[in-house]
Amino acid sequence: MSTLITTPPFADTRTESVLRVSGLRKSFKQREVLRGIDWEVPCGRVIGLLGRNGAGKTTLLRCLLGLSPIDAGTVELFGELMTEPGGERMHRIGFVPQTFDLFPWMKVRAYLDFTAAFYARWNHALAERLLGDWQLDPKQKIGELSQGQRQKLAIVRAIAPEPDLLVLDEPVASLDPQARRAFMAELLELMKAPGKTVIFSTHITADLERADADITLLRDGAIQFTRPLAELREHLRRAVLVRDGGWSHAPVVAGLLKASLKGDEAQLLVEDANTESLQALATREGATLRIEMPTLEDLFVELA
Numbered sequence: 120m121s122t123l124i125t126t127p128p129f130a131d132t133r134t135e136s137v138l139r140v141s142g143l144r145k146s147f148k149q150r151e152v153l154r155g156i157d158w159e160v161p162c163g164r165v166i167g168l169l170g171r172n173g174a175g176k177t178t179l180l181r182c183l184l185g186l187s188p189i190d191a192g193t194v195e196l197f198g199e200l201m202t203e204p205g206g207e208r209m210h211r212i213g214f215v216p217q218t219f220d221l222f223p224w225m226k227v228r229a230y231l232d233f234t235a236a237f238y239a240r241w242n243h244a245l246a247e248r249l250l251g252d253w254q255l256d257p258k259q260k261i262g263e264l265s266q267g268q269r270q271k272l273a274i275v276r277a278i279a280p281e282p283d284l285l286v287l288d289e290p291v292a293s294l295d296p297q298a299r300r301a302f303m304a305e306l307l308e309l310m311k312a313p314g315k316t317v318i319f320s321t322h323i324t325a326d327l328e329r330a331d332a333d334i335t336l337l338r339d340g341a342i343q344f345t346r347p348l349a350e351l352r353e354h355l356r357r358a359v360l361v362r363d364g365g366w367s368h369a370p371v372v373a374g375l376l377k378a379s380l381k382g383d384e385a386q387l388l389v390e391d392a393n394t395e396s397l398q399a400l401a402t403r404e405g406a407t408l409r410i411e412m413p414t415l416e417d418l419f420v421e422l423a
């Protein structure tokens with residue numbers, strides 16, 4: 120049984136890469152979290168980074184941005200190695216960390232003005248509009264903001280420089296549903312400008328569906344695949360075989376990625392399912408066949 124979906128080469132129109140990672144390794148003490156990451160992110164896409172708790176998403180994002188030292192491998196951003204001095208490159212990157220605990224004594228607007236001074240580009244009108252839309256009081260101290268309000272501020276700070284690459288580590292974890300939708304709408308608006316790329320880690324698969332993201336799965340310290348959501352939808356099916364008496368072992372069919380046995384049902388996640396072979400398998404096994412289209416959440420549960 121295949122446990123890994125191979126990454127197809129991207130089409131010619133998408134070969135320009137924002138990010139190229141090769142053989143990236145990272146350990147904490149004796150524990151190797153990233154075990155040779157090879158990853159290429161094409162320009163102009165929204166990438167959803169998925170992986171279970173502790174899979175290493177935060178670690179990977181921090182390593183990519185030079186916020187955490189790496190043990191081996193290379194990271195290239197905008198065509199330049201991260202080891203090269205990169206003042207200008209950093210102007211093109213926006214980052215929303217998982218938690219934002221900086222400058223509790225500063226007031227919201229003062230913090231944004233202070234941060235703006237570090238960037239070559241800063242869209243003051245956009246920052247003001249977002250403060251209003253997201254009901255952030257410019258005069259409130261950061262230390263007095265709720266977790267969700269802090270996350271909103273971190274997003275404003277990351278978006279205002281109109282970065283070419285926006286990296287967000289679980290940006291919506293503390294946001295209420297309205298704020299999440301508003302944030303996703305801003306993200307998609309930002310993406311309308313040519314050449315913008317977004318990488319965000321999340322557990323909320325519905326947001327990735329809304330953004331029509333490319334899905335990257337991090338598991339066992341490696342990138343298992345990066346594929347457009349539409350392509351996953353087109354190629355992956357769940358075949359459910361049902362028979363009285365259940366299953367002692369999982370049936371096997373071409374393209375099988377994962378099988379799980381639950382009572383009378385054998386659930387097979389299959390790539391490029393051939394309906395005839397599945398039907399023949401069901402007949403051979405004395406089972407009825409149902410073919411379903413898995414949701415992204417189903418896929419995550421099955422593959423992560």
Ligand SMILES: Nc1ncnc2c1ncn2[C@@H]1O[C@H](COP(=O)(O)OP(=O)(O)OP(=O)(O)O)[C@@H](O)[C@H]1O
Binds near residue numbers: 147148170172175178
């Ligand atoms: N500074 C650190 N020191 C030691 N271990 C660390 C450190 N940072 C992360 N780890 C470990 O590395 C592993 C990956 O953590 P990481 O935060 O990158 O996972 P994640 O995929 O972002 O998880 P989650 O979805 O829960 O946010 C975990 O086992 C974690 O305990």
